[in-house]
Amino acid sequence: MRYRYYGILQIGVYLFLAMTPLLVLLTGHDVHGRGFWRELAVGLGFGGVSMMGLQFFLTGRFQGITSPYGIDVVYYFHRAISLVAFVFLLFHPSILLLSAPATFGLLNPLSAPGWMTAGTIALFVFAFIVGSSLFRLKLGLGYEQWRLLHGFAAVTAVALALWHMIGVNYYLQGYVKRGLWIALAITWVMALLYVRLVKPLLMRSKPYTVESVTKERGKSWTLVLRPEGHGGMEFKPGQFAWLTIDRSPFSIREHPFSFSSSAMHPERLAFTIKELGDFTATIGSVTPGTRTYVDGPYGSFIPDRHTFSGYVFIAGGVGITPIMSILRTFADRHDLRPLILFYAGRQMEELTFREELDRLQERLTLRVVHVINCPPAGWTGEQGYIDAEMMGRYLPEGRMAYEYFVCGPIPMQQGAREALEKLGVPPEQVQSESFNFV
Ligand SMILES: Cc1cc2nc3c(=O)[nH]c(=O)nc-3n(C[C@H](O)[C@H](O)[C@H](O)COP(=O)(O)OP(=O)(O)OC[C@H]3O[C@@H](n4cnc5c(N)ncnc54)[C@H](O)[C@@H]3O)c2cc1C
Structure with missing residues (x-):
């Protein structure tokens, strides 16, 4: 019950965070005179960017966000809500162009101002992000390749969209409103920095060593890890963690595996891994003594x-x-x-x-x-x-x-x-x- 209320509260917080920047823009602004369609298009643009920015929090594996639902549900939500945000962003120029065909000229990068071209490119980059995620396997993109592209493209698209919004200089006039959006962008960047910099640094301070690698039935191997100079990891039975084996904690080559050992022994973590693809096929050749980093615990299968x-x-x-x-x-x-x-x-x-x-x-x-x-x-x-x-x-x-x-x-x-x-x-x-x- 506690998790249910917390989950409902979080949905409220999400809606508040996604919509407040939009509502703040309206305060003290005369919304009359530009016509319904134009205002709708602009609203969809702001709403879409706000939702895309919040994706940095959804994918950041923050325990507070994932605990009520489980990280898988948060990832599904991330995927579904980014489609909604993308449709908002797509409608933004479509409605503007249909309601004022004279604005078509702004799509020409040779004559349009930089902020306008930034908006156009941002839309293409968002389309690339959505398309490459939906059709990753059909496009033959490996998981790590895709993840790297996804991260770079997301930062690029959001940065270009912000440039566009500030460049239009209509609703973001004045220090307060402009400051609000810049502050929002800073929180998105901070979420990213936490995931890419702070978290790996924390992981680096708590390394593990592979104690043993044992063959199991069903083309599987059990890796037992021992903490190096710390107490290990408290987890709940049924949870999982991301393992980075024989690489820097900053590496993007990390894979999720469920703990297979007893949660009563945080000082001895076991993971049982089936040979399936590129990485897992090599798991049997990991040698005792190999340094490993563990990002976790996650999951609500508890x-x-x-x-x-x-x-x-x-x-x-x-x-x-x-x-x-x-x-x-x-x-x-x-x-x-x-x-x-x-x-x-x-x-x-x-x-x-x-x-x-x-x-x-x-x-x-x-x-x-x-x-x-x-x-x-x-x-x-x-x-x-x-x-x-x-x-x-x-x-x-x-x-x-x-x-x-x-x-x-x-x-x-x-x-x-x-x-x-x-x-x-x-x-x-x-x-x-x-x-x-x-
Ligand atoms: C919550 C969870 C718990 C898991 N627990 C176990 C377990 O206990 N034992 C076990 O054998 N397997 C487990 N897996 C599956 C395991 O993570 C994948 O089999 C492994 O990452 C595949 O990597 P690969 O390079 O060998 O295969 P590939 O052929 O490269 O990948 C196969 C598929 O695995 C997924 N995948 C690949 N790399 C990653 C990654 N870094 N992060 C997330 N998904 C990835 C992708 O969907 C990919 O299409 C778990 C997965 C999840 C999500």
Whole structure:
């Protein structure tokens, strides 16, 4: 409940921050005389830039912003709201040009003033940002390449847009209004500086060393990190962190991974990583002693947020990692509330942590249900995909008093959510973690 109120408050703060600069501009200004369409176009332009500026806060991984919803939801919001802001910005010149066709000449960079061309270029750069984000994979852009371009383009576009707004010199006349927008721009730059400079410096003061790299089932490796000269990192079971391995903390090559170790041991952090792409394919060759930086903890895939009488976990493949952290933590806490784990994988041999899960059943009130897509001959357990009928066979009468955690490939998450809905589980009792929200 606490998180819900905090979340609602944050939405209010967002709307206030996005709209106040616009309203302040109107104070003491005669809005009559220029016509409705022109004022609307200008309003959309100011609103769009204000919303784009706030994106620096949304993507800055600030704990206060991400904690009520989870960082994945904040990233989805960032993506959706930037489309709205872009439409506002697109309508700004479109309405102006349609309502006053004589202004078409201002699009010619050879004759237009610099501030006008700055506005035109800003719009193209915003279009590039949106297009390259929506079609990153189709354009063949690697994640790091895209991230670098995205950051530079965002700063360039916002700077050009501010130049345009100040250059037009209509609503931003006077020290107060101009000062307000410059102050706003400074807070955006400060958010960026915090993320790119202050945070890496803080991380540099708390390095970690790779203690061991262990091969696991399912093409995965567990990295154990030990803090160098500090107490480690307090985290909640189910959370994740960004790891920068064998590089400077200022490097943009960092990857998010869930903690797989018990939250009762902040001095020993474990991450279990599946070989998938460029970076993760090399994880097995990381050697003990390698210096690593950890940016975290993040995420709201946490059973500690609410108290329930039991928990159901639904994991697919490497989606077991945050759930493993939860189970290990519960075991260390001697928490004996009833737990059920549905663990889906292609083959029994590929199920990461299979043996440890068997052992955990002795320390916890835990039932593990393996769901195998390609079962071996003579397999008598569950097979195929997790659905309502299958879950119904294992869930107890009191399942409405349980909380549900789903982590795995997107189709599995969708299937699990639909199945739980069929079983009458309220959606707010279902938490899910997506490994590909970017
Ligand atoms: C919250 C969260 C928790 C995760 N936990 C785990 C875990 O415990 N174990 C595990 O094996 N995997 C986990 N992942 C997935 C892991 O981050 C990606 O598999 C890894 O970053 C892929 O990098 P790559 O270069 O090997 O693959 P690529 O082939 O280069 O990338 C594959 C896809 O992974 C995503 N990705 C790549 N680099 C990054 C990055 N720096 N930041 C964010 N996304 C990126 C992009 O969507 C990309 O298209 C998690 C992801 C998230 C978001």
